[in-house]
Amino acid sequence: MKLDKKLILNIENIEYKSEKTIANSSIEDIKKNLDILPFVLKWFQSIDIEKLSINDNIVKIVLNKDILSVENKFFLLDSKIDVLSKEVFLDINNLYLKDYNILFKGKAKIDYFNEELKYFGDIYYQDLIVSGNIDITKDRVNFFIKSEFFKNLHFLKKYLHLPEVANSWMYDNVTGDFKLNWFYGEFDLNKNEIIEKSLQGDAIIENAKIRFENSLEEINTSKVNVNFKNSTLHFDLVDAIYKEKELKNSFVTIKDIANENSGLVLVNIEAKTSLDKDILGILEAYGIVVPVLQKNGETQAKLLLSFPYAEDKPMSYNGVFIAEKSNISISGFDFETNGAKVILENDLLYINDASFIYQDMVDAKANLKLDLNSLKIEGTSQINKILVKDSKNSKILNITNVNSDIFMDFSKNVNIELKDLKTTIKYDKFLTINVNDISKIYNYSDILKQNSINSGNISLKIVNKDNIDFNGFFSGFILPIKKDNKEINSLDFYGNINKESVQISSSDNSIKLNFKDNIDLFLDGYDIYYDENISKNSKLEFDTNIDLKNSKLFFDNQEYKIKSANFNIKKDVITFNASLFDLDLPIKKDNQDLKELDILGKYKNDILDINSKKDDIFLRVRDNQTTIKLDGYDIFYDTKYNDIHEKIGNLGIIGTKSNIVINNKNKILADFYELNINKDRKFFYLEFEDSKISFTNQNNNIDIYAAKINEKFINTFANSNILDGGKIDFFANGTTKSIKGKLIVEDSSLKNVTILNNIMFLVESSPAFINPLLAIPAVFGLNKLGIYKIKEGVVEFEYDNDKNLIDIKNLHTVGNGMDFEGKGVLDLNKKEVDATLNLVFLKTYSSVFEYIPIVNYILLGDEKRVETQIQLTGSLSDPVLTTNLFKDGFSAPLNIFKRVFTTPSNMIDNFNKFNQKD
Structure with a gap:
């Protein structure tokens, strides 16, 4: 048509x-x-x-x-x-x-x-306005668009069917003002669907807020640059701020956005900030637990997290953290670091060139590998310093320049093991350092070396640098103390180091040591061995106070049992007081052993003074001089300790109302005495009532003086009643090899002298028929056996020290009816006597017949006396007496008869001599 x-x-x-x-x-x-x-x-x-x-x-x-x-x-x-x-x-x-x-x-x-x-x-x-080009062909729609700002991408949900993870990032995790710079895509008209691989474009989101994970706060950014290509959505964060922390160069990338099997979300976080709770919270939101908290300072951090869509695929994370000087806390354990490089590779955290500084105690570097699943670390460490000091800054432990393998466990709390040092470091509210083998740190501890402590263990609980508790066990050391007669070479102990003091106690509290402004030491039940050489070489840095209880002090081979004592030792003076018991001193009071004594003392300027609390005992040691003052105490001296002065140096003793007992037998009575002994001079002076005695030995010259020694002094010393009344004077001088002396007796009676008794007995028992004249003395009192009255007497002697002999040059006594004249030798080594004595009788009669000359001559002869001779030989304790008594007894009557006939002739001769003098 x-x-x-x-x-x-x-x-x-x-x-x-x-x-x-x-x-x-x-x-x-x-x-x-x-x-x-x-x-x-x-x-x-x-x-x-x-x-x-x-x-x-x-x-x-x-x-x-x-x-x-x-x-x-x-x-x-x-x-x-x-x-x-x-x-x-x-x-x-x-x-x-x-x-x-x-x-x-x-x-x-x-x-x-x-x-x-x-x-x-x-x-x-909706609220989206875009401009673009659309090209539609028979099978396909191609589009290229750009937009003004809009609120979100929710409009795409209807047209894009994405996995849940991608949906979250597309529609929920990112908010702000969106703008498409450009976007290109294709639509398949035959399939009526978008061709996802064709989609690409750029966008910006201003005033954006991004939430990495629902449990986290949003990240604020000035803008986000968005790019989509090859099924990959990329968010580039610009000026991102998370909890006031700047996240530079951080981004989120979603690969294979629509593929449920191969889809992958990448989150990249970069920041220069403290690795604090906020940053760690991001990691924890994804199940990554890093037990490290940075309290100050900054860390250059770069972290890439990878989350697959598929649940059966593992998440991965990698990062690099470069820490600067800061304070770090690992599971609550705080320390400083000068820097470290940390590399994160999934479940492994590599810590390289890490500097660890804990207060002023620990300085080390380490290379470590941390398993984030087990929270266990292994690696190597270079210990620059582990230093533990007391309140006076004395170094108790000073480990320097030591390398050691290291193991750490943070699963429950901080647990660090230094394998080469047999040392563990734990942190659970407090830092604990356990040294399991003291020998590993022996060379790093002056206090261990000074006390030869080379075995044992010690645990230090460091609450903070000003509060450290410790306990442990030491052995292998040598102390100058014993307990129960056993050496103390091991010790369980505990203690505390705080800002003001250091306190150490044995586990049974028998030893307590406190270092504060001074040193306080308490010992209970210990034997203390004092070494004077150690004391002289010791340098006292702090005042020291020592309390002793139920202890023994061994000093100069003497044992002193201490009920309680306190020693206050300062740099220039030591004061002390003590209660001593079970004493074994060579002194007594009121004949009672001195078993307990309370003393006070002071040591200053190399002078030691000790007083009894009653002020009746005083001791001073100065240089090489020891001075003792006693009031009312008797000294018991054993002659086997003659060399005591050689041990103690110069000795001086002053006694008041103090006696001296020799060999626990012979007592020297004294109201006052003074003794001085040194290497050049020995001097002794004593007063008792009117008696005075002095002895001087100087430069080997000896001088002895004793005046008015009375019967009480002699009898007490002799431990026998041998003298009755009168006085004795004694003078001697010479050298240490030879001494000459004289003994003078006046108006005294000798009693209970064995030799004298034997002589008297011999005379008294002589038969009158032998010599009637020998019986006459009985009329004048000689029949009192054992008593010999001496009007005056002299003994002159010489002592030879080399031979230990006493040579009696002259012995002469004038007694009641009988005199002694003689000489002899006493051998003190052999304890023997060899003496000749003349016994002179009728001396008393001469005074009676003095005015009847003829009778006097007839009876007594020219010598006006009758005498006999006695030989003493043998042991001093029981000498043998040999006498001419019988011979003299027979000759005496004949001599009298003879003088009867010779008397007239003698009288004429005497008369002629008298006239010639005229």
Whole structure:
């Protein structure tokens, strides 16, 4: 059919039922309408269909000159139209796709020759306004768009079917003001779906907020640069701030965004900030527990987290952390670091060149490997310093420049093992250092070396640098103390080091040591061995206070039992007091042993002073001089200790009301005495009542003086009643090899002297028939056996020290009726005597017959006496007496008879001699 003019079609209402497949979408419907548009434009000049019902699709069409308006249930078109031979140009005022809720305003070109539609204009969707180009062919729609700012990408949910993880990042995790810089994509018209691989573009999100994980706070950024290409969505964070921390160069990348099997989310976090709870919280949100907390300072951190869509694929994480000088806490254990490089490779954390500084105690470097699953570390360490000091800054432990393998366990608390040092370091609220083998740190501890402590263990609980508890066991040392007669070479102990003091105690509290402003030492039940050489060489740095209880002090081979004592030792003075018991001293009071004594003392300027609390005993030691003062105490001296002064140096003793007992037998009574002994001089002076005694030995010259020695002194010393009344004087001098002396006795009676008794007995028992004159002395009192009265007596002697002999040069006594004259030798080595004595009788009669010369001469002769001789030989204790008594007894009467006849002649001779003198 051929028409010269085009048709004009006006329809008010037509209903049409079609069994053919009709369009299901606006795009499909537009495509079909575009297919018939050339035919309509060819045959119709104008069309006005108010209502065309095709099944349930009501269509309204208006075509009038250059106006084309179409509306059905899928779309609404309001456009100007310009038709050329093979092309149709549309100036679209509105193209609204009802099923997509999309509005187009722009220009379109339909090329029927190439079966292609191109659109240039704006697209409106909800609050989204984009401008772009759309190219529609028979099978495909290509689009390139850009937009103004919009709120979110939720509009894509309907058209993009993505896995849950991708949906979260597309629609929920990122919010802000979106703007597409450009976006390109393709739509498969045959499959009626977007070709995902074709999608690509750039966008920005201003004032963006990003949430890495639902449990974390949002990250604020000035903007996010978004790129999509090859199924990879990339968010590049610009000026990102997380809890006031700047995250530089951080990004999120989603690879294979639509693939549930190979989809992967990459989160890259870069920051220069403290590795504090906020940053660690990001890691913990993904199940990464790093037991490290940075309290100050900064760390250059770079962390890449990889999360697969598929739940059966493991998450991975890698990072590098470069820490600067800061304070670090590992599971609550605080320390300082000068820097470290930390590399994170999934479950392994490599810590390289890490500096560890704990207060002023630990300084070390380490290379470590941390298993984040087990929270265990192994590696090597270079210990620059482990230093433990007391309150006076004395170094208790000082480990320097030591390398050791190291093992750490942070699963429950901090547990560090230094294998080469047999040392563990634990932290559970407090830092604990356990040294399991003291020998490993022996060379690093002055206090261990000074005390020869080379075995044992010690545990230090460091609450802080000013509060350290410790306990342990030491052995292998030597102390000058014993307990229960056993050497103390091991010790269980505990103690504390704080800001003010150091306290150490044995486990049974029998030893307590406290270092504060001074040193306090307490010992209970110990034997203490004092070494004077050690004391002299010791340097006292602190005042020291020593308390002793139930202890023994061994000094100079003497044992002193101490009930309690206190020693206060300062740099220039030592003061002390003590209660001593069970004493074994050579002194007594009131004949009672001195078993207990309370003393006070002081040592200053090399002078030791000791006083009894009652002030009745005083001891001073100065240089090499020992001075003792006693009041009311008796000294018991054993002569086997004659060399005592050689042991103690110069000795001085002053006694008041103090006696001296020699060999526990012979007592020297004294109201006062003074003794001085040194290597050059020995001096002794004594007073008792009126008696005075002095002895001097100087430069080997000896001088002895004793005056008015009374019977009480002699009898007490002799331990026998041998003297009654009178006085004795004694003088001697000489050298240590030879001494000459004289003994003078006046108005005394000798009693109970064995030798004298034997002589007296011999005389008294002589028979009167031998010599009647020998019986005369009985008339004058000589018959009192054992008592010999001496009016005066002299003994002159010489002592030879080399031979230990006493040579009696002259012995002369004048007694009541009998005198002694003689000489002899006493051998003190052999304890023997060899003496000759002349016993002179009738001396008493001469005074009676003095005025009867004839009788005096007849009875007594020219010598005016009768005498006999006695030899003493043998043992001093029981000498043998040999006498001429019988011979002299027979000759005496004959001599008297002879003098009867010679008396007249003698008288005449005497008278002539008298006249010649005149």
